[in-house]
Amino acid sequence: MAKLYFKYGAMGSSKTAQALITKFNYEERGMKVWLIKPALDDRDGKSTIRSRIGLSAECDTVAVGEDLYRRFTEQHADCDVVIADECQFFTDAHVDALRRIVDEKDIPVLCFGLRTDFLCHLFSGSRRLFELADSISEIKTICECGAKATVNARLANGRIVTEGSQVMLGGNESYVAMCHQCWVKKIRLQKTEEL
Numbered sequence: 001m002a003k004l005y006f007k008y009g010a011m012g013s014s015k016t017a018q019a020l021i022t023k024f025n026y027e028e029r030g031m032k033v034w035l036i037k038p039a040l041d042d043r044d045g046k047s048t049i050r051s052r053i054g055l056s057a058e059c060d061t062v063a064v065g066e067d068l069y070r071r072f073t074e075q076h077a078d079c080d081v082v083i084a085d086e087c088q089f090f091t092d093a094h095v096d097a098l099r100r101i102v103d104e105k106d107i108p109v110l111c112f113g114l115r116t117d118f119l120c121h122l123f124s125g126s127r128r129l130f131e132l133a134d135s136i137s138e139i140k141t142i143c144e145c146g147a148k149a150t151v152n153a154r155l156a157n158g159r160i161v162t163e164g165s166q167v168m169l170g171g172n173e174s175y176v177a178m179c180h181q182c183w184v185k186k187i188r189l190q191k192t193e194e195l
Contacts, residue, residue, distance in 0.1 A: 002108040004099055006129040008115040009139035010149045010177035015112040017051035018139060019085045022110060031080035035059040038089035049085050068097035087113035088123035095128035117166045118154035141177050149177035160186050
């Protein structure tokens with residue numbers, strides 16, 4: 001019986017690398033993979049998924065408002081697995097469609113993405129995955145202090161940002177994974193320096 005999986009982690013936890021390794025493992029066994037990401041994520045090109053360690057693969061993109069279930073049934077019903085990266089940017093309807101693929105087509109769907117934004121608020125796609133996934137697991141990474149990182153701190157000019165839109169695409173130049181304690185300490189220090 002197929003399942004909907006949600007594998008989440010902070011920035012730098014190798015989510016994308018694990019997604020691409022999983023794709024390789026399925027294909028090595030002769031299975032067909034439908035690799036997808038939200039169209040919003042165009043950092044590495046419209047139809048490329050690339051990890052920080054250099055792994056990359058061509059993928060399909062899913063636009064806001066697109067009927068993902070219909071696209072699957074019309075173009076990819078012969079695949080053995082669906083692997084989705086950056087799934088925090090999917091809409092609720094996209095996640096519902098992935099759930100439907102699992103339930104109605106008995107195809108496993110593996111979703112990789114962030115849990116929360118730079119202010120520790122859930123992304124809508126992640127929230128829906130927490131509600132619907134059969135299996136939820138954390139891909140861990142560490143803060144510079146050695147504790148488990150859970151916060152995706154957004155940076156501008158080397159300072160932590162605490163205002164702005166939820167979505168701002170970026171990598172190591174814009175975000176750093178931190179434990180909550182270090183994140184709060186650094187924000188307080190910045191405020192003290194401003195006085």
